Amino acid sequence: MVELPRTSRDDLTINKATDEDVPIIQSMVDAAYTKYIDRIGKRPAPMDENYHQAIHTHTVLVLRETAKDQVVGAIVLDFDPSSDSVKIDNLVVHPAAQGHGYGRVLMNCAEDLARSQDYRALTLYTNVKMYENLGVYPKMGFHELERKHENGFDRVYFRKNLY
Numbered sequence: 068m069v070e071l072p073r074t075s076r077d078d079l080t081i082n083k084a085t086d087e088d089v090p091i092i093q094s095m096v097d098a099a100y101t102k103y104i105d106r107i108g109k110r111p112a113p114m115d116e117n118y119h120q121a122i123h124t125h126t127v128l129v130l131r132e133t134a135k136d137q138v139v140g141a142i143v144l145d146f147d148p149s150s151d152s153v154k155i156d157n158l159v160v161h162p163a164a165q166g167h168g169y170g171r172v173l174m175n176c177a178e179d180l181a182r183s184q185d186y187r188a189l190t191l192y193t194n195v196k197m198y199e200n201l202g203v204y205p206k207m208g209f210h211e212l213e214r215k216h217e218n219g220f221d222r223v224y225f226r227k228n229l230y
Contacts, residue, residue: 071176072176080130081130082131083122084122088127088141092138092141096114096157100159107197112220127143139161141159144180146186151188156191186229187229189226189229190227195222211223
């Protein structure tokens, strides 16, 4: 098991998710993604993810506000040894906690973990109709790779080189 990097903020901690965290992760995902249902025409894929399974097959981390011991965000990472990149399957911050840099803290953690295991990049995708993300990821250093229709969704793929 790789040691999790510390956050640069004393008011936050990052821990590996447990089964006890799954209800709050699902609640955050539902709260954050419900607004996209009308835009996309169906539920976004993260809303139907099995997070109990994910915490056993992926690296799922939760971000907590230390003082309140309250989960405010989560990230699902896929470390595939046959790839040079770590795939970010989902990054979510509860809508009530957005705008405080929590997404950046989780992304920085993903970068640190990827580097610590000699991965060269992070990759992710978002739905083309989640247009807010199309501006956010480039600001975090990602560049667009391609757009394609996959599993009934129009997706935009991004990559961030770490070296």
